[in-house]
Amino acid sequence: MAVTPKFPEKHYLNQTYGIRSWLLTTDHKRIALLYLVSVTFFFFVGGFFAMMIRLHLLTPDGYLLSADTYNKMFTMHGVAMIFFFLIPSIPAIFGNFLIPLMIGAKDLAFPKINLLSWYIYIVGGSLTLYAMVTGGLDTGWTFYTPLSTVYSNSAVAPAVVGIFITGFSSILTGLNFLVTVHTMRAPGMTWFRLPLFVWAHYATSVVMILGTPVVAITLALAGMERLFGLGFFNPAMGGDPILFQHLFWFYSHPAVYIMILPAMGVISELIPTFARKKLFGYHFVAAASLAIAVIGFLVWTHHMFLTGQSTYAALAFSFLTFLVAIPSAVKTFNWTATLFGGSISFDTPMLYAFGFLGLFLIGGLTGLFLGCLGTDIHIHDTYFVVAHFHYIMVGGAVMGYLGGMHFWWPKITGRMYPEWLARIAAFILFVGFNLTFFPQFVLGYLGMPRRYHVYPPEFQVYNVMSTAGASILAVGYLLPMIYLTWAAFYGKVAGDNPWPATGLEWKTPSPPPTENFEVTPVVTWEAYDFHNRPDLGLDEPTGHPAGGGVVPAHGHD
Amino acid sequence: MHRTGALYGQFKTLEQQKDTASLGMWIFLVTEVMFFGGIMLAYTINRHTYFHAFAMGSNTLSLTLGGFNTVVLLASSFTMAMGVWSAQVGKKDLLKMFLSLTILLGFVFFGVKYVEYAQKFHHHLVPGKSFDITYCVNNPSKCEDIGAEELEVERKEVDAAMQADPDLNAHAQLYYSAYFGMTGLHALHMVIGAGLLFWLLKNSFAGIYTPEWNTPVDIVGLYWHFVDIVWIFLFPLLYLIDRHK
Numbered sequence: 001m002a003v004t005p006k007f008p009e010k011h012y013l014n015q016t017y018g019i020r021s022w023l024l025t026t027d028h029k030r031i032a033l034l035y036l037v038s039v040t041f042f043f044f045v046g047g048f049f050a051m052m053i054r055l056h057l058l059t060p061d062g063y064l065l066s067a068d069t070y071n072k073m074f075t076m077h078g079v080a081m082i083f084f085f086l087i088p089s090i091p092a093i094f095g096n097f098l099i100p101l102m103i104g105a106k107d108l109a110f111p112k113i114n115l116l117s118w119y120i121y122i123v124g125g126s127l128t129l130y131a132m133v134t135g136g137l138d139t140g141w142t143f144y145t146p147l148s149t150v151y152s153n154s155a156v157a158p159a160v161v162g163i164f165i166t167g168f169s170s171i172l173t174g175l176n177f178l179v180t181v182h183t184m185r186a187p188g189m190t191w192f193r194l195p196l197f198v199w200a201h202y203a204t205s206v207v208m209i210l211g212t213p214v215v216a217i218t219l220a221l222a223g224m225e226r227l228f229g230l231g232f233f234n235p236a237m238g239g240d241p242i243l244f245q246h247l248f249w250f251y252s253h254p255a256v257y258i259m260i261l262p263a264m265g266v267i268s269e270l271i272p273t274f275a276r277k278k279l280f281g282y283h284f285v286a287a288a289s290l291a292i293a294v295i296g297f298l299v300w301t302h303h304m305f306l307t308g309q310s311t312y313a314a315l316a317f318s319f320l321t322f323l324v325a326i327p328s329a330v331k332t333f334n335w336t337a338t339l340f341g342g343s344i345s346f347d348t349p350m351l352y353a354f355g356f357l358g359l360f361l362i363g364g365l366t367g368l369f370l371g372c373l374g375t376d377i378h379i380h381d382t383y384f385v386v387a388h389f390h391y392i393m394v395g396g397a398v399m400g401y402l403g404g405m406h407f408w409w410p411k412i413t414g415r416m417y418p419e420w421l422a423r424i425a426a427f428i429l430f431v432g433f434n435l436t437f438f439p440q441f442v443l444g445y446l447g448m449p450r451r452y453h454v455y456p457p458e459f460q461v462y463n464v465m466s467t468a469g470a471s472i473l474a475v476g477y478l479l480p481m482i483y484l485t486w487a488a489f490y491g492k493v494a495g496d497n498p499w500p501a502t503g504l505e506w507k508t509p510s511p512p513p514t515e516n517f518e519v520t521p522v523v524t525w526e527a528y529d530f531h532n533r534p535d536l537g538l539d540e541p542t543g544h545p546a547g548g549g550v551v552p553a554h555g556h557d
Numbered sequence: 558m559h560r561t562g563a564l565y566g567q568f569k570t571l572e573q574q575k576d577t578a579s580l581g582m583w584i585f586l587v588t589e590v591m592f593f594g595g596i597m598l599a600y601t602i603n604r605h606t607y608f609h610a611f612a613m614g615s616n617t618l619s620l621t622l623g624g625f626n627t628v629v630l631l632a633s634s635f636t637m638a639m640g641v642w643s644a645q646v647g648k649k650d651l652l653k654m655f656l657s658l659t660i661l662l663g664f665v666f667f668g669v670k671y672v673e674y675a676q677k678f679h680h681h682l683v684p685g686k687s688f689d690i691t692y693c694v695n696n697p698s699k700c701e702d703i704g705a706e707e708l709e710v711e712r713k714e715v716d717a718a719m720q721a722d723p724d725l726n727a728h729a730q731l732y733y734s735a736y737f738g739m740t741g742l743h744a745l746h747m748v749i750g751a752g753l754l755f756w757l758l759k760n761s762f763a764g765i766y767t768p769e770w771n772t773p774v775d776i777v778g779l780y781w782h783f784v785d786i787v788w789i790f791l792f793p794l795l796y797l798i799d800r801h802k
Contacts, residue, residue: 100567107567109577175584183577184567213588217595221738229685230734232599237684237730238607247595515566 005495007414008509015514026111027514032097033412034118039089040481042125045132046080049073051474054436054467060457070453071138072154078141080132083163084125086397087255090262091208092121092173094404095201097412099177101505101512102195104186104521109179117172124166131159140451142252145233145244149225160223167216170258174208177201186504188523195503195527196285200265203289207254207261207296215251218244242307249300257296260360260392261289263400264331267353270403271335272528273501274350275342276538276550279528281334288327295324305376314373321371328364332357343550347499348422352403355430359395363388366441381451384444390437402429402480409484410498414511415491421483429476435469500536502528507535575772582776586783589746593787596742600735600794607728612799613690613718614732616711617682619673623796626669627788633662634785641778644771649764652774656758659781663751670744676702683737684730691715691726739791746784753777 012029015021022030052073056064065073096114100107108114131137135155139148148156181194181202194202222244224230231237233244272279279285301309301317335357344350366388369375379385410416439462444450448459455463497506502525508517530538530550538550568574604611640655677683680700681692693700694712703711719725757777760766766774 105567109567110581111565111567113581171588175581175588178584179577179581182580183573209584209588210591213592214595217592217742220742221596221599224738225734228737230738231684231730232603232734232738236727237734238603238610238724238728239731239734240602243599243602247598520569 005493007493010513011509011511012514013511026115028096028100028108028111028114031114031118032093035088035092035096038122039085039093042080042084046077046085049077049080051470053077054470057463058467060455060460062453067453068138072136074451075137075140076132079128079137082141083166086259086393087170088121089401090266090404091201091204094408095177095262098505099180099198099201101516102198102503103184103189104504104517105184106515108176109184110176113172114176117169121166121169124162124169127158127162131155131162142248143222145222145241146235149222149233157223157226160219164216164219167212170208171212174205177205186521186523193523193527196268197265199286200261200289203293204258204261206293207258211251211254214247218247245304245307249303253300253303254296257292259397261292263397266400266404267335267356270349270353270407271338273499274347275339275344276530277338277342280337282527285331285334288330291327292324295320299324302371305373306380318371318373322368325364325368332361348419348426349403349407351423351426352399356396356399359391359399363391363395379444381449382444383440383448383450386450387437387440387444395433410494411505411510413488414494415487416494416498417487417491418483425476425479428472432469432472432476436466436473439465502530502533578772578776582779589783596738603731607731609718609721610725610728611732613714613725614729615796615798616714618796620796622669622673623792626666627792629662629665630785630788633659634782636662637778637781641774644766644774645768647768652761652766656754656761660751660754663747666747682733684733688730690729736795743787743791750781750784
């Protein structure tokens with residue numbers, strides 16, 4: 001780019017000043033940053049618990065923590081990471097920031113409700129933190145009854161209330177996104193011109209809307225059972241603990257898709273941008289998001305194969321579990337096909353996208369081991385399960401999250417992050433992640449159960465590897481936090497569209513003005529179309545045998 | 558802080574603004590259906606498993622009070638609908654009247670519910686250590702609000718149910734868990750609805766709802782009707798399980 005980009009004088013960050021202007025803002029971009037700060041806080045809370053677990057498991061006898069404390073550590077790790085990091089992370093930060101920009105709107109449909117949902121998150125999060133510091137929580141993040149309702153001596157009640165409250169934050173965010181996508185699109189932004197990030201969030205919102213209320217009532221019933229002695233899940237009154245598991249997983253399995261679908265949306269943005277190529281099979285990828293959301297509601301009892309449910313039910317749910325793998329595979333194939341013949345550049349966001357592809361593939365395929373009735377009996381409740389879902393949640397969702405963070409950081413702050421440092425951090429993260437979790441597949445297959453605070457000495461070598469990997473992983477997380485914060489103030493000025501990418505969010509200054517666009521944009525192009533976009537400055541009429549080509553990301557070598 | 562019906566910054570037209578608000582409310586009601594759906598599932602499974610205990614529990618409820626409350630809520634739905642109509646045609650005095658009537662009927666419902674709940678406490682029908690489905694049958698002097706004839710019928714029903722389900726006292730607690738859980742959540746929704754109605758009433762005294770802009774009346778009306786519909790399900794599920802005898 002010949003012209004040095006200029007930092008805009010007025011933008012959403014300096015429109016108004018003072019703490020009130022942040023705490024009472026209704027600007028979706030500022031609310032996204034409020035979420036960024038609070039979600040990052042919970043990520044490090046959850047990370048602290050994870051480190052305690054890994055340190056404890058360095059030795060077979062576990063010298064560090066007592067058995068009870070160990071129970072609390074893995075419970076609180078799960079609670080913090082799932083309810084307060086993974087579920088809100090991409091939707092509440094990037095969804096909030098980007099959906100209005102991507103569809104050419106000035107804000108979400110309900111800006112005040114958007115702010116309300118952040119406050120609800122904070123209230124629920126504070127209650128849960130209160131539970132963590134005043135007695136902790138030892139039921140597992142799944143709150144199985146009657147342990148949680150009758151027997152546990154930890155602070156179950158405030159934690160359940162906190163998570164119940166936080167659920168409404170998720171419901172309101174999903175509601176806001178659904179309505180926004182329906183009613184706020186700019187002229188020309190038809191449904192099939194929407195970026196796939198928006199489609200993914202649409203599907204995510206459907207899951208949030210239909211699933212979260214069910215976990216809300218489930219936790220409400222469990223809470224009322226603990227506090228007031230109601231009896232739905234209490235065997236002493238003839239109640240059924242398995243009913244709790246059904247209700248809980250009816251939400252908590254689809255919740256997995258709340259975590260992974262938005263990350264898939266991010267990957268669908270990164271790959272076309274850094275391959276300079278239209279995404280292969282746009283309609284299929286969009287439909288796959290919806291298919292995952294729908295089928296995802298029909299697989300929940302695969303968490304309960306060993307509860308003594310009917311064999312026929314187990315067969316049906318096993319079949320449906322295999323079925324839900326198909327749309328995920330469609331996406332993976334389409335992303336890979338997009339790479340074919342593209343002019344690929346290895347900027348940091350793309351490194352994360354590649355990381356996602358590989359790790360999600362492993363995570364997804366090992367999910368099929370678990371969905372298969374015969375093998376599940378062997379590896380159920382072992383470290384194999386732990387490794388599987390960490391490959392999806394950390395290898396998938398967090399890779400997507402960090403890829404998106406690097407990709408849109410120039411849009412959010414107006415400044416570039418240090419590219420080489422970021423590439424090294426991405427590499428460290430990838431190595432650390434695999435070293436942490438790959439040995440756990442082996443451990444699980446050899447029979448080490450999850451949630452035990454001791455293990456036979458022959459498993460030590462794998463556990464030491466895993467703990468070593470976790471400390472490398474921690475460095476991989478701390479580095480981006482440090483250099484991204486630095487870059488927000490001192491990074492090179494990014495300009496409107498540093499990559500360049502095709503979305504509407506790049507057609508406004510970085511950082512954007514409070515009203516997003518000075519003039520409401522009119523969309524006349526298809527999604528990810530690098531041709532027919534003279535505004536990107538990439539057209540190269542004679543470059544390609546098939547007709548017009550586009551300039552590769554870093555020019556011709 | 559007055560909502561004057563002006564166009565909010567994020568919208569282009571008033572029509573878009575109104576469509577957005579009502580779509581939002583409908584989606585919210587979908588979440589409410591899922592919310593009540595969870596507890597209704599728990600109810601259904603337990604009713605299927607412990608039918609005799611559920612029928613017995615249901616027969617200890619007062620059909621008169623429950624039926625009266627059903628009429629009250631249906632009437633409040635009517636006054637709410639009239640309130641929405643008044644706002645749409647710009648009859649501001651009628652709007653105030655109908656909103657007030659709706660609130661009044663809501664409070665009548667709370668009053669009756671209070672009487673019912675209090676009875677259950679007196680009759681030892683709250684799940685917990687002192688729960689005793691035979692309490693009134695064995696202590697007629699403590700349950701003077703139930704007539705002697707009625708109590709005689711109840712005695713026969715309890716005896717029959719005990720024959721069918723020896724663990725009746727435990728399983729009847731499940732029925733009462735459903736009763737308090739479902740009616741309690743319903744009442745909580747009514748409290749929120751009453752709060753919203755007070756807010757509408759305050760605004761309607763300021764005269765801000767016009768035929769051009771009355772979206773809040775419209776969407777609070779949707780919410781109120783939804784809460785009524787929940788009761789229309791709860792009444793037969795809880796009060797009418799086995800009344801044909």
